[in-house]
Amino acid sequence: EVQLVESGGGLVQPGRSMKLSCAASGFTFSDYYMAWVRQAPKKGLEWVASISYEGSSTYYGDSVKGRFTISRDNAKSTLYLQMNSLRSEDTATYYCARQGNYGGYRGTFDYWGQGVMVTVSS
Amino acid sequence: DIQMTQSPASLSASLGETVTIECLASEDIYSNLAWYQQKPGKSPQLLIYDASSLQDGVPSRFSGSESGTQYSLEINSLQSEDAATYFCQQHHDYPPWTFGGGTKLELK
Numbered sequence: 001e002v003q004l005v006e007s008g009g010g011l012v013q014p015g016r017s018m019k020l021s022c023a024a025s026g027f028t029f030s031d032y033y034m035a036w037v038r039q040a041p042k043k044g045l046e047w048v049a050s051i052s053y054e055g056s057s058t059y060y061g062d063s064v065k066g067r068f069t070i071s072r073d074n075a076k077s078t079l080y081l082q083m084n085s086l087r088s089e090d091t092a093t094y095y096c097a098r099q100g101n102y103g104g105y106r107g108t109f110d111y112w113g114q115g116v117m118v119t120v121s122s
Numbered sequence: 123d124i125q126m127t128q129s130p131a132s133l134s135a136s137l138g139e140t141v142t143i144e145c146l147a148s149e150d151i152y153s154n155l156a157w158y159q160q161k162p163g164k165s166p167q168l169l170i171y172d173a174s175s176l177q178d179g180v181p182s183r184f185s186g187s188e189s190g191t192q193y194s195l196e197i198n199s200l201q202s203e204d205a206a207t208y209f210c211q212q213h214h215d216y217p218p219w220t221f222g223g224g225t226k227l228e229l230k
Contacts, residue, residue, distance in 0.1 A: 044209065044221060044222070044223045044224045045158075045166065045209055045211075045221040046221070047217075047218055047219040047220070047221070050217065050219070059216075059217040059218075060217075061217075061218055062218075095165055095166070100171070100213075104171045104172035104175050105171055106213065107154060107156075107213025107214070107216055107219065108156045108168055108171045108211070108213050109156075109158075109166070109168065109211070110168050110171075110177075111168075112165040112166055112167070113165060114164075115165050
């Protein structure tokens with residue numbers, strides 16, 4: 001059974017940093033692109049960042065480019081999101097998601113974690 | 123970037139009815155459209171990919187279709203457990219991966 005479990009959220013002051021983790025199990029982690037998708041309170045879904053199989057390629061949404069860094073440790077089957085220079089508009093639930101890697105699933109988010117809340121406030 | 127415009131933003135329907143949610147892509151996405159269901163307090167779940175292919179385990183009362191750059195999600199014989207917010211997402215041209223704004227379905 002595929003499982004994605006996020007951790008590391010909480011309350012942080014504007015301008016500070018926070019690192020999220022996502023522990024994956026139930027599949028071969030290194031066979032999949034992974035992503036972070038966020039959802040501000042009562043709002044829609046916003047793709048944040050994605051990372052390739054070995055981590056050699058990373059992609060970021062415009063709203064976080066230059067401030068957030070996605071990374072992965074395939075030996076630990078863990079995905080990370082380092083968030084720097086946090087702003088109030090970064091307040092959201094952050095979901096770790098597996099990205100489909102074949103056929104019609106390519107480009108979809110086929111499994112999601114339960115999400116972790118990040119609140120940026122003084 | 124491809125923009126996804128979803129409508130309506132919300133709708134209310136009764137048990138047993140049929141509802142349709144639509145998603146308009148800003149350009150041709152060649153059927154690369156996914157639908158997700160998000161129940162209150164839960165994470166999104168993939169329902170449909172490639173516009174009309176059902177994810178394993180998804181009831182057959184859910185179906186997807188397309189007409190040009192307009193995509194539709196139809197839910198037949200509404201059940202109480204279908205109360206949720208539904209999102210579309212294009213998986214044709216990325217990054218960025220883009221979602222529609224969501225449709226909140228309420229059961230009367």
